[in-house]
Amino acid sequence: MPQARKDQISLFDTPFYHCVSRCVRRSFLCGKDIYSGQSYEHRRSWVENRLLFLSDIFSIQLCAYAVMSNHTHVVVHVDKEIALSWTINEVLLRYHRLHKGTLLTQKYMSGNELSSGEYVSFIETVEVYRARLYNISWFMRDLNEHIARQANKEDNCSGRFWEGRFKSQALLDESALLSCMAYVDLNPIRAKISKAPETAEFTSIKKRIEAVKNKGKQASILMPFIGGQRQSRRKGIAFNLNDYFELVDMTGRCIRNDKAAYIENTQNPILERLGLHSNQWLSLSINFEKHFCYAAGSELVMNKFKSHTNHKRLRGMGQARTILGHS
Structure with missing residues (x-):
């Protein structure tokens, strides 16, 4: 039985969440339908534009996203504090x-x-x-209902467009956040529809790379990387953007070369800070959804989340112990 949304989201434990919505019909959200031959590629821009529009209204920032053929991935940061100040x-x-x-x-x-x-x-x-305006369910509702209406109108039909409720995962620590972001950014490469992060259309990694190349700055529409400024008043992801680019690129090369057990060259600074080995990182960034269900993080933080959300058990506790046990 699905868990109540209140048992999946706990802002007391973390403001970071991974949300996934999947299309219910054979006629894809995006991509090309191999049965009818019709292309739905234009719908990718519908989703991306709507995401960016909503992030400008809600006190919810985008950390990562990827618009795939029959599903979307979004990693968000909920800023309750700023909403309360409005x-x-x-x-x-x-x-x-x-x-x-x-x-x-x-x-x-x-x-x-x-x-x-x-x-x-x-x-x-x-x-x-x-x-x-700081509620993830309302954010996803305003995304999915809008896209469903557009798609139903274009398909000249009615009924459900999405599978049902979106899936959400609480990202309880830095390892979970960074590996989930990389998992989302590398979706097109794993699906073999893109060969490199910079060519992966309708993804956050492409937006970040384009912003740096064109303006030498970070993409203003996405939550910024702020280096190691943990005590900074500026809100953001406490890692260096270039280190993240390098790590995603190296991981993508491993996926393309089917070398899923080894990252060449020197250990990336992000992995050093997280205390992860390359094989642990690859396992997380390639199989994130398979490892965890409602929450992801070390065993310690997952146990805290479990007690705060009234879960009797959390799937993925074994993976938390073996892969993220360093915390």
Whole structure:
């Protein structure tokens, strides 16, 4: 039986999550249907554009994403703190870009005065909207419902487009976060639809590489790498971007050459900081979804997550012990 969403997401344990949505119909989300010969490649841009649009509205940043033929991968960072700091006007301006709101929220934004009774109800509604703007379920709902409507309209049909609920995995430590990001960024290479990260269309790694090549800066639409600045006030991924590029490139070469047990050259700085050997890293970045279900991380942090989310057991505890036992 599927776990309730409240038992899969715990912002107390981590703000980082991996979300996967899979298409239910044989007519693909994207790609080319080998039965009809029709191409759905243009839908990849639908998904990517919608993701970038939503990340500008929600207090949810994109760390990694990949739009595949019949599914999408997204690694997100939930920033509850910034959502709680938004003014009433900012909450409503953001929310109204996606939904109509209520008569009271529309009345307020039009500059009309609310009665004392209306104001009490209005404030309750604003707080509901504020909570939705840092809620992963609402983020994925506003992504998937929009794409489903577009696809159904184009296919001239109705009914379900997605398999059901999206799958989510809590990324509980740095090893889980980085290996999951690499797993997502390398999806097109594992699927043999791209030969290198820089040519992997509709992925976050391509966006990051293009931004550095064109502007010499990090992609503003993605959560930045901030090096080792753990105590920095700037929010970001506490690793060096160039080290991540190098690690993804080396891992991609191993996948293409079917050498899934060895990374050539010297140990990457990221692996040194994480305390992982190359074979551990490759196992994680190639088989991440197979190793873990609702959460990923070391045995210690997975046990904490289990107690906070009322799980009786978590699949992947053995992998946490053998692969990520260093933590």
